[in-house]
Amino acid sequence: METDSGEELPFLAASRRHQPVCGDRVRFELRSDDSPALLRAILPRRNELARAAARGRTELVAANFTLLAIVAAPEPAPDYELVDRLLCAAAGSSAEGLIVWNKLDLKRGKPERLREYEAAGFDIVTASALTGARVGRLRRRLRAHTSVLAGQSGGGKSTLVNALLGQEAATAGELSEKGRRGRHTTAAAAMYSLPGGGRVMDLPGVRSLMPVLSDYGDLQAGFPEFSALAQECRFANCRHRNEPGCCVLEAVAAGRLPAGRHAGYLALLREFEELAASV
Numbered sequence: 001m002e003t004d005s006g007e008e009l010p011f012l013a014a015s016r017r018h019q020p021v022c023g024d025r026v027r028f029e030l031r032s033d034d035s036p037a038l039l040r041a042i043l044p045r046r047n048e049l050a051r052a053a054a055r056g057r058t059e060l061v062a063a064n065f066t067l068l069a070i071v072a073a074p075e076p077a078p079d080y081e082l083v084d085r086l087l088c089a090a091a092g093s094s095a096e097g098l099i100v101w102n103k104l105d106l107k108r109g110k111p112e113r114l115r116e117y118e119a120a121g122f123d124i125v126t127a128s129a130l131t132g133a134r135v136g137r138l139r140r141r142l143r144a145h146t147s148v149l150a151g152q153s154g155g156g157k158s159t160l161v162n163a164l165l166g167q168e169a170a171t172a173g174e175l176s177e178k179g180r181r182g183r184h185t186t187a188a189a190a191m192y193s194l195p196g197g198g199r200v201m202d203l204p205g206v207r208s209l210m211p212v213l214s215d216y217g218d219l220q221a222g223f224p225e226f227s228a229l230a231q232e233c234r235f236a237n238c239r240h241r242n243e244p245g246c247c248v249l250e251a252v253a254a255g256r257l258p259a260g261r262h263a264g265y266l267a268l269l270r271e272f273e274e275l276a277a278s279v
């Protein structure tokens with residue numbers, strides 16, 4: 001826990017009801033002796049990022065962010081379903097969504113699939129956490145924000161945090177040789193203040209972080225390029241799956257909308273409907 005003046009304080013929750021997550025603002029009581037400060041209350045959150053946990057439960061992982069930066073890279077191979085999901089989560093949390101294409105030094109170029117996000121209106125910045133290339137630009141982009149770095153394990157979130165800070169603060173890992181997958185190096189979320197302004201939260205990589213989609217509006221917000229087309233669909237509540245007179249499907253068939261974007265939408269729609277049916 002950190003005070004407004006930046007001092008690190010050990011603390012204890014006064015009650016088990018007060019379980020703070022990374023990004024929470026809290027009220028606490030200092031005690032006269034050397035014992036840890038007592039956390040008395042968690043202040044109202046502007047937003048929350050939740051993941052699906054065991055037994056259909058959800059678990060909060062971060063709060064009070066204004067930008068959700070989705071870190072992806074050529075290695076490990078990008079998981080676009082996760083990118084879609086996180087973009088939906090950003091929109092549903094009234095936070096800016098940003099894609100960070102890391103490991104520029106590998107010189108693989110942007111995959112076609114990633115360009116589709118740009119065409120859909122999403123902001124993509126490229127950087128190399130390893131060489132520091134374009135990290136200054138990313139630092140400026142994050143300056144006015146409390147950001148969350150999220151994405152697959154091994155994408156380079158912790159390495160990026162270190163590059164943004166200009167020092168080793170977050171523990172970064174190695175990619176395992178077998179399959180070049182991430183190793184889930186970061187175990188718990190942590191918040192860092194950036195030189196020049198802004199703060200970032202480094203979250204553990206996904207597989208452990210699948211944000212839950214609880215609202216069809218969040219799903220729509222992750223696919224903003226559909227909305228103009230959807231206005232012309234025959235049914236006002238068209239879900240663009242197999243409905244007659246669906247203009248989204250027509251656009252896919254005519255090659256005006258990338259099939260990958262529509263497939264990504266259908267995957268999340270299926271999950272959203274299963275979730276909605278189970279409650």
Ligand SMILES: Nc1nc2c(ncn2[C@@H]2O[C@H](COP(=O)(O)OP(=O)(O)OP(=O)(O)O)[C@@H](O)[C@H]2O)c(=O)[nH]1
Nearest residue numbers: 103129130154156157158159172173184185186205
């Ligand atoms: N070539 C290259 N490798 C990078 C770059 N950034 C990170 N890496 C490497 O990618 C591996 C994983 O980096 P981490 O920063 O631990 O990844 P993470 O996203 O924090 O992973 P988790 O904590 O498991 O979620 C490490 O071996 C890094 O050295 C980069 O810009 N270029």
Ligand SMILES: [Mg+2]
Nearest residue numbers: 157158185186
């Ligand atoms: Mg990490």
Ligand SMILES: [Zn+2]
Nearest residue numbers: 233238240246
């Ligand atoms: Zn439709």
